[in-house]
Amino acid sequence: MVVDLVLGMAGSGGDGVVSAGESLLAAVSSHGYHAMMTKSFGPQIRGGESSCRVRVGTVPVHNPGGALDAAVALNWEDFLKFGAELELAPTTVLIHEAKAGPPPEALVRRGAMPTEVVAVPITELTNQSAGTEKAKTSVVLGLLCGWFGVPEDGVRRGLEKKFAKKGEGLLETNERALKAGIEHALANPLRSTKRLAPPPTHSPKLLCDGNDLCATAALFAGCKFFGGYPITPSTEVMQTLAKEIWKYGGTVLQAEDEIAGIGAALGASFAGLKSMTATSGPGMALKTEIMGLASIAELPLVILDVQRGGPATGLPTKSEQADLFQAAFSAHGDVLRPVLAPISVGDTFRVTVEAFNLAEHYQTPVIILSDQEVAQRKETVEPIDTSRFTIEERLAPSASDLVDYRRFRHTESGVSPISHPGLAGGSYLGAGIEHNEKGDPTASGAEHARMNEKRFKKLEPLQHRRDLFDVLGPSDAPFALISWGSSAGVAREAFELARAKGLAVKLLIPRLLYPIAVPVYREFLASVEAGLVVELSHQGQLHKILRMQLDLPAGLRSFCHSGATPFRPDQVLAELEALAAVGVK
Amino acid sequence: MVVDLVLGMAGSGGDGVVSAGESLLAAVSSHGYHAMMTKSFGPQIRGGESSCRVRVGTVPVHNPGGALDAAVALNWEDFLKFGAELELAPTTVLIHEAKAGPPPEALVRRGAMPTEVVAVPITELTNQSAGTEKAKTSVVLGLLCGWFGVPEDGVRRGLEKKFAKKGEGLLETNERALKAGIEHALANPLRSTKRLAPPPTHSPKLLCDGNDLCATAALFAGCKFFGGYPITPSTEVMQTLAKEIWKYGGTVLQAEDEIAGIGAALGASFAGLKSMTATSGPGMALKTEIMGLASIAELPLVILDVQRGGPATGLPTKSEQADLFQAAFSAHGDVLRPVLAPISVGDTFRVTVEAFNLAEHYQTPVIILSDQEVAQRKETVEPIDTSRFTIEERLAPSASDLVDYRRFRHTESGVSPISHPGLAGGSYLGAGIEHNEKGDPTASGAEHARMNEKRFKKLEPLQHRRDLFDVLGPSDAPFALISWGSSAGVAREAFELARAKGLAVKLLIPRLLYPIAVPVYREFLASVEAGLVVELSHQGQLHKILRMQLDLPAGLRSFCHSGATPFRPDQVLAELEALAAVGVK
Amino acid sequence: MDTATTTCGATATPKDYSSALKPIWCPGCGDYGVLQALYRALAAIGRPPHEIAFISGIGCSSRIPGYTTAYGFNSVHGRALPIAQGVKLANPDLQVIVAGGDGDGFSIGGGHVAHAVRRNLDLTYLVMDNQVYGLTKGQLSPTSPKGLATVTSPLGSLEEPINPLLYTLAYGAGFVAQGTPAEMPGLTALIEQAIRYPGFAFVNIQSPCVTFGQEEQQMRAHKAHLRPLASLGHDPSDQLRALDLARSYGKELHTGVLYRNPNPPPTYDALVRERQRALAPEAKDRSRLLDVFLQK
Amino acid sequence: MDTATTTCGATATPKDYSSALKPIWCPGCGDYGVLQALYRALAAIGRPPHEIAFISGIGCSSRIPGYTTAYGFNSVHGRALPIAQGVKLANPDLQVIVAGGDGDGFSIGGGHVAHAVRRNLDLTYLVMDNQVYGLTKGQLSPTSPKGLATVTSPLGSLEEPINPLLYTLAYGAGFVAQGTPAEMPGLTALIEQAIRYPGFAFVNIQSPCVTFGQEEQQMRAHKAHLRPLASLGHDPSDQLRALDLARSYGKELHTGVLYRNPNPPPTYDALVRERQRALAPEAKDRSRLLDVFLQK
Ligand SMILES: Cc1ncc(C[n+]2csc(CCOP(=O)(O)OP(=O)(O)O)c2C)c(N)n1
């Protein structure tokens, strides 16, 4: 019996492995397991090979896990295209389509070959049981039920839901294939005995991905306008809002490009609405100019960047955390804008609401830096108590403010009451050009300096937002892990493993990436002598930004690698142990 | 007699003060003086107030200087709009149009009022002598000849050149006005006796601005394609090339926007030509995505960013050094690209040639980060010995490279031989998507990591380009100044003043801003305990980037302020002395 | 955000729309006339200034919002139309006017026009077409005639100009007109009609740049050569004839309404509002939004 | 860079243009047919592959350069035309082909089309118009019919589609045609003619998306409904008639050449080369370039 099981499969685009993964996920989560599914495709968004991995646990799972417990290859060619995504270990049970023949040389050469390799005549079983090849993945699901204790009735219920509307025939076909898979498994027991432990006491959970929760949080926060242009892996946010937002008096505009998308969103904000745009790296690049306009015009705006591999078109279907520099620094002139990152699917809700609150409160663009993994992996989420959220609104001008109204009035906080078209007495000239308190254009260096100060000063309170950081572990620990976004869940597991091994380590997970909350880091780092900043990029961008703004302990290193393949907890643990072995000082 | 004289004047758009400044500059430079003229306008590029200042010296001048020796106000309203640009001191001779009345309250309230204020009936003198108000500035030039020893025949020759083609009448009119000004000055001697010392022994000089030299250097380096879109203050580069480049077999394309401009330039580079685009901050923002494409496709490209005040439209006619973050960091994914900055008009030639060399050699986009002041101020430049420049060409594939050609072959240097359409055997797929050595798309994390490494590795030699840094002063000095772009000339004068006062200070001026040449800085900073990084931005962006990549001496601080008004040498000196007064340790 | 629509009605005067900011266009610039015509048209319509959102890009012409008492947004170069669409969708009760230059609208902003037109929001788009880049001092504009020598085309341009009238007609605009400040009553009337047209309305205004423009594009030439479409007996409901007439842009100076859709279709903003009203009953309580994801 | 123009002539076969990279379009995708037609057209023309530069943006359709033996550039979304113009100006001897989807070309890239057309470089622009965003999985495209329900317009779109044929004609394109892989010989011929046309040539290819497209846009429907312009007796030199016919885009499936300028004007690249040749004698020695600034 195991409390944690990682299953993976690969096939060609048409095989439906992703859809099978979803059935699997639905099955286990309906039984009360914690679970998570990630999918992976070839270099093109549409077409080519595809794969998925599902991690199931009796305790919460924070990342997709390490090497697979069970791997299913529908053909070798496609399976081989996924290296690290579907990592094998000697302990993996490797199941493959029998007619594909034994594991090819190329796989064997990679090393770490499973000791238990099982050929199953999957196509044959499907044809015999279902009379059509199309039900292949139902056979696979049956094998997983039979061999690994995946709850059979959960899978069956999933099939019912999935094929209910597609006509009786299809459902029956697939049920027969499922049964054939189960029977094959029972008739051919494995050597390995990795059967899933019974589920924890049942508690209802949400099952969704990060993009789902981002869109829902936007509605929750009162977003009334979305302007955007499709781009992987962010499009689902627009798609969800395009279904829902009208009910709440809002609008989605699919614009002609990313510039028009953010332009329209900024216009809606100028007109007084909570407003949003979403994109990925290439679109962020195009939005740069108007993000600067939002900063100087002091207009609230939420900008979602679901990071994918870069540069340029890069790796559109894979995760990377290499847009942080762009989020923090890409603007001409001096600009400061908050950058937030969710660390898991569930966290995306909170971070998105926070982004709207910051935007409205500080009259500023706010970037949510999600990443493909957080955005598109589907996982079980503990129900969210929405009553503990407050929703902020922008500061409206009082009657006295409207006497000789100065839109950009210098106030103590740096935040000025903001009017909007339609409000009598509040007319002003919004502008991308530097302006005085009223909004009139100026070329004065002194006015410019004052306005720059105002725009920076108003964000100073962010320095003290401790609630935007998770800190775990003993406060006097000499070792540390810092990680963000989708890597944070890996760091968290590595941290727990290290603690279990007795290492004096602590963990910092920032949701606020920029501006750097100096006091929070200072306090955390006070005891730290060595540690790792774990992030999925070639340069280790957060580590570099921390260096820029803080005096870091000499032993705090960057632990980073280029995107596509997430870190594994054991990699981080090993690196941390190596660091600790060198010893403190 | 003075060896250094700073003159300034302001008027409304139509008064022609800038044109008068140019005549003045031509006059003094033709006599062998070193000189420099800067101009300044209101918040709008076209229309509104304008001003200029001319600094003349018997020794080279590195910056526009501090408070004015003589100021001319054609009317108070416009003069007042220029605060720090036309700074007054008690020692300034303030000359104003008599009919405008005495200096207004607003000016007096600013403090530091000149003790010598001279009312001149400029309009009256003009009408009397020339019979038209239009020759006003010739009267002003006459006053400056008469009172400050500006060489009269130089001015006269300038008028001849300027009005030669506009018909006899105009020339005569202006000559009469000039004479009237001179006579008025001689008849009404000043209390102050700031007369310019005789010029140094005559040596021929170039008279031009930074944009002139950038365009000329591009031709010199072999640039054959320019694609761009007009934007202040960079447009003159396109304008010059649009006249000249055809002669050398090249083309200028005025594109429909900045994206198309860089797109076409990148296309030309793909086709094998040395290629360039130019813009300012807002245009840089728009070019971000295609700059990333140039990086991943490993195509040479020179991108000129003439910085102006930001964010957004900002202060389009004023200088600022706040696009460094954007130049260094704005890209999605991990990108490294060289950023160079010229420190003076003359330096622009060298830096531009260098930019083409780096682009071609390393197959990378290179950013030239000029700024409005360096780009648009006109100054005397020592003749440039072009024979000492080498011109680099991209690495062509050998015959054996073309056997099963791999465009992105991993080589020791990271640079791969590059083909171009038209070359038999060299066909490949250029792409913004991640690719393998051949250029075929990939989604493999391992391939991606190798390509990221390649793209970063190839730029490592830049770490050792000591020739891209000016280092002055004793190597063991505990105090330091670091400055770049147009501020470098100010820092240089402050450095010289400090040295003259016996301060143990050294000076570092980087032309290579990014990547940070760690060994060069390490060596320079070895002796340093305190110092200033002087730059014209709110955030002090170079200082922040240095922190990011180096362990800086604790006493090395940022000395920065928002743009529009350049630093004055005495400000930097004062700050440095304050630092030194606190003492070493 | 259903702001009640109020009107100043007969009480509004052009002065009500004029702000304290002093225009800094060159003396004689055509844009002064455009501004006056706009004041008059706004007064004739009579919406209070705070119910007007006036969006522009960057250029000499794009400064115009600042000279009115409306809510203005002098944004960035080329992006006035997308921003304006966001404003209008956020609050369809606003009277939204967009203005800018030929460069702003048809060069850098050219990609947005077709989409603004096909969406057909109730917007008024005024382009001050001076066939040159005024603000940046005289570069070639997309409407500059072929062969023109400018600072960026010192040897003469090699490309055909674009045709704003033909393009917007081909895009399907419901209201397309052309005017000039050389004929103020006509221009005022066109702006007023454009604002009143329920849908996307475009007025191309030949607004001379006295500083960088050509002789043939100045007030004097306009006065000498303008050909009112009315005098040609043009029927503005005839789209095909409008397309045909539009082809002489750059050769003839037609003034008046080229095309006005006699049966304006519902606007995008009206359709959006309709959809919002229809779906409002399906709105969930904020605390129930996450229920769709509950696995039971 | 006056590469001598060579031809394979009669010896070239479609296979010469087919690369080792295996297309990963969905089985049945219309783009397979487009690729075959292109191979054939290229073989008929016979330029060696290395003298062809094939530029695209991003989309399913934009993958096409990689499947040929030409120099390809699979650039970024929407920017194929500007890049291609740079390539052509850099080396006018190259045969430059641009390809992409309806989204790539008319949505994000829409602002570049009018300018590419009016510059009139000798380029061939092939759009695989499938009325949907294929690569990103089924969103609304600018050519999707009004009212279409997609993942981004689940309640039906509210905007009119754009009209690629009418737009490019209004922009002044010298060659405008439409084809479909449902009729391979015709499509092949159109591509060949477009490439041979000396100037900007546009072919709108109705290329079905089997995965996200509508029933009415599939091969079967094309075969049933296509109306060859030749069979209508259309004279491709009649621009006004072409404009008129173009207006039925989205309603009728016209195939063939809508417009071909019978007197193609000189191309921009030819004018550029002419200018370069005329001015070459004025070239200064590299070491003398700075002399203009010398004050004596
Ligand atoms: C992104 C960007 N690119 C370029 C510019 C520079 N720029 C400002 S206005 C303008 C063109 C002005 O021409 P037009 O739109 O015709 O207006 P006009 O001044 O003639 O009224 C340009 C190129 C800018 N501000 N921002």
Ligand SMILES: Cc1ncc(C[n+]2csc(CCOP(=O)(O)OP(=O)(O)O)c2C)c(N)n1
């Ligand atoms: C700047 C940018 N925005 C968006 C995308 C995402 N994207 C890639 S292709 C595409 C549209 C594809 O549609 P189309 O051009 O019609 O080509 P098709 O796949 O239908 O052939 C989009 C939105 C991107 N890659 N880059």
Ligand code: SF4
């Ligand atoms: S430059 Fe031309 S468009 Fe601009 S204000 Fe002057 S006259 Fe008007």
Ligand code: SF4
């Ligand atoms: S998604 Fe559509 S366009 Fe893309 S490959 Fe598949 S069928 Fe072709």
Ligand SMILES: [Mg+2]
């Ligand atoms: Mg203009």
Ligand SMILES: [Mg+2]
């Ligand atoms: Mg498409």
